[in-house]
Amino acid sequence: MLDRSILREDPEKVRWALDVKGVDVDFDETLAIDEEWRELKAKGDELRHERNEVSSEIGELKQTGKEEEAQEAIERSGELKTELQEIEERADELEERFERALLELPQIPHESVPVGEDEADNEERYREGFDDLRDLPEEVVPHYDIGEELDLLDFERGAKVTGGGYQFVKGDGARLEHALIQFMLSVHREQGYTDVFPPIPVNSASMRGTGQLPKFAEDAYRVGARQDDEYDDDDLWLLPTAEVPVTNMYRDEILLDEDLPLKHQAYSPNFRREAGEHGTETRGYVRVHQFNKVELVNFVRPEESYDRLEGLLSEAEEVLKRLELPYRVLDMCTGDMGFTQAKKYDIEVWAPGDDMAEGPEEGGRWLEVSSVSNFEDFQARRAGIQFRPEHHKSAQYLHTLNGSGVAVPRVMVAILEYYQNDDGSITVPEALRPYMDGQELIEGHRPVGESALGAGEGE
């Protein structure tokens, strides 16, 4: 949420943000609402002042036994009440509209962000890990095929048990995923993160605090209600990212200066409806309705947030470096950045299995595994998270940042493809072996059930 004073003092800046982020709202109307509200508010305050005076007069008159005069004053008070009601009703309505409009204004991008329309305008900052690539098989088999061949991924049964977009990860695949999670958590623990195991359902107030609501209701799963039912603050949703519970952990609180910077990491499943995403990327373990992620959340002093953004980026990168997976880092442009962010980097890992037009020269494709963002005080203001710079001073909004400690499934994809061997087995990255009882190779399993027979995979 933007500070309302910025709308009054520098509306052009807001207009610019709307333009470069490609957000379409009637900003002039919002300004007009604010103006009219202030007028009514002043008038209402005046009437209320009068009424307060009359009211305390009544108190005095009653106590000194002047019943008649008191009666007169009571009548006068009644008149004021009617008048007030009219004005305040109108003012309340305007304020509500203003608040709602305020929630739909996006964060203003930082001056260092490249201006652009869509992903084509993102700027690549650098690549890592391409100098010393592994020897790959002639044809790298895409993860969804090799995952099924080795019986590590099972999309059909996931669809049977739950629905399309859900999957079973099995055997060594499941072990690999567990290992990845534990590995990430310990890397970040070394970097000074405190572990948090968050609740999975979160209420609407939390979803609003981090910016998922009201604009993105259709992307999240409702709990105990129909998707399109109206919702209030206490209604529940399945978390789309652990950012929601972890950031909102301190909602409506004031932290102490010595608490900062505060670094939390949270492993959780994430639930996304991916509404309207059909046709693009529905295959495999890349865009699914439920996936695991280790999320990094930082609470910092405002003047430190941009340094911390760089720190957060390298903390997230560390995971890929230690896994020796090639990747690149993008500076996201204004149009591709998202509603809540002031600046954002994406980390994309190289998955060599599927050649795609947008991929690197080596073939394969890029997979976004992490977004590292600075929200400045946008979320803090929505969620009411403040800190006290010095014990005496008044509280001010802190800055929040977050980054995926990389999304687990897409790293699984990269491992299944990049660590693939000629004989169709998968080498376990060295960094993960301690988390898999020293296992070095994944050779797959014999599938269970007669449906596998026809595919030539059975006995």
Added chain:
RNA sequence: GCCGGGAUGGCCGAACGGUAAAGCGCACGCCUGGAAAGCGUGUUCCCGUAUGGGAUUCUGGGUUCAAAUCCCAGUCCCGGCGCCA
């Protein structure tokens, strides 16, 4: 799930229909060679350049000229009973 009690500033805590005490903490000022103590002022949000005004006792409704206070609904906390990995 049922029954009972509760929610007031950064913290503690009074007022229990007449318009939100006191204390602690913290800051500023006075005092001091300096500090402590002491004294004074301040310490939520909104409108206003400002004098100033308004709002605010968990949230939302209601009763009343007037609600922290009474009534209804909800949320959370505490205690008891029940159920339960």
